[in-house]
Amino acid sequence: MSNTDKLHEIRAIIVRHKRWDLMFMAVGMFALMIAVLTFTVLFAQMIIDGMPRLSWDFFTSFPSRRPGSAGILSAWVGTSLVMLVTIVAAVPMGIGAGVYLEEYAPKNLVTEIIEVNVTNLAGVPSIIYGLLALGLFVYQLGFGQSILSAGLALALLILPVVIVTTREAIRAIPVAIREGAYALGATKWQTVSDHLIPYAAAGILTGIIIGLARAIGETAPIITIGAMTFIAFLPPSLVQTEFPFLSFEWLTSPFTVMPIQMFNWVSRPEEAFQLNAAAAGLVLVVMTLAMNGLAIYLRYHMRKKIKW
């Protein structure tokens, strides 16, 4: 074979391989487009269906047998109260566990068990948390099918998220900060509470927001504990006029939440109810997207701002 022939052969190989490159590039772009387009079409459809139903009345009316006058008042109030319980339960536990694992934990078997366990908990299907809450909170502890049970179930569900992000945020703080604090005679807890937690606050907040965004949309665990789908009243008020001004009766009240209200409307055959479902879905999507967007923004901003 002459040299020119070899050269031609090599050139042909190069051209062929370059063509593969281009082809994959096109395939990749196409795959990304499929994903983006599918999502866009789906959400556009929901906006078209749901938008006309969105009005002030939709937020201030109870669910009703007549689709035209049904609203999501009890659902969004229920969601807010459940989230309140979730925050109160998950935030201190998650931050505490994250701080312990990152700063205190000795390298031993117990620590390793806890670490493997946190990873595994993140992979447990959400409906299993619902079963746990049904057996433990609803019956064993007697909280009933209440806001308290639901809030605690969701708190357990998002605990791994809060723990993992707390750990990441604390790990990102340089050792020099700790050494500085210890050099001045601070104890471990003083170092943690006065320096590490404040500096990691933005990162921890990101994790809490992501966790809550997930909790807001969770339907399965709340259905499992037996939340009612038709609630045409509000839980008792948080504040009262007499001493001690705060009332905790709402904790044990029956309730419904946004995703359950939407589930209820989706499963009805009448089309008018399905338009309500679209509207409720729209509210839900905007809420979770706003929360996740805030978290992404916070993380991005933090990365740019912090220079140790």
Add this chain to the structure above:
Amino acid sequence: MTAKSPVEISQPRRLGYSFRRNLRERFIEALLFLTAFASVAITLAIVVMLVKESYEFFQHVSIWDFLTDTQWTPLFDDAHYGILPLVSGTLVSSAVALLVAIPLGTIIAIYLSEFAPFTVREIAKPFLELLGGVPTIVYGYFALLFVTPLLQQIFPELPGFSLLSAGLVMGIMIIPYVSSLSEDAMRAVPMSMREGSYAMGATRFQTAIRVVMPAAYSGIAAAYILGISRAVGETMVVAVAAGMQPNLTWNPMEPAATITAYIVQVSLGDLPHGSIGYQTIFAAGLTLLLMTLSFNIIGHILRKRYREIY
């Protein structure tokens, strides 16, 4: 002279101060340990709760019947307690979902990590992460009211509820998880390996397939496993779009209940605490937990065996 200089604080008082300080430190450490240990307690509570109620259940139903009976009709007079129909529904819908999510998710990950221009990646990545946060009930709505009618135009014989449309939507839902995690794994492969490959005259595609992907194998496997776990444990999409009728079938064009859908169906009704119907959802939940657990263990082994360290 009223103010004492630190030197004048007597030795015993300083010791007392340091004792109180130590005590407080110990107390806080114990408290923090308890919060960390709570996660283990949660796992134990899950296992104890599921096993306890399932144990009651297996007092009435033999494990053999549970695993081999081909009918699941616990709420009928003629009650059968075979988990197979629910397992088949779960596996078929998950398989459809993975057939969509794994190829698309992997291609998107390779494209974003190795091919895409900087701006495309910077826009696409947060966009995909946002989609991962959309509530699953919203995807259920899409599956039932949008994808099913669309599929019925292609396959006119498709029923109103089907594993196919639930699985397809679930697959689309899982794409962000698979692509985001796989992309992270590929991005973590050191640049020098790509440079070495390019220096040998490899094209981008060859580098991506033969150098980057094998190097990122453990991370990609972890992404797939997470996708599988998600698909198997997903509840609302299948509960809304795949129907609630237990049906032993391997055909995705049929309606069938999954394990999760059955739990939802029972929870929507009003079964008394302690009845056998109540116990069935715990037995079903235990089956589900064991399924996801075994996938996670496989993932763990794969990760350990093929982990590449640079």
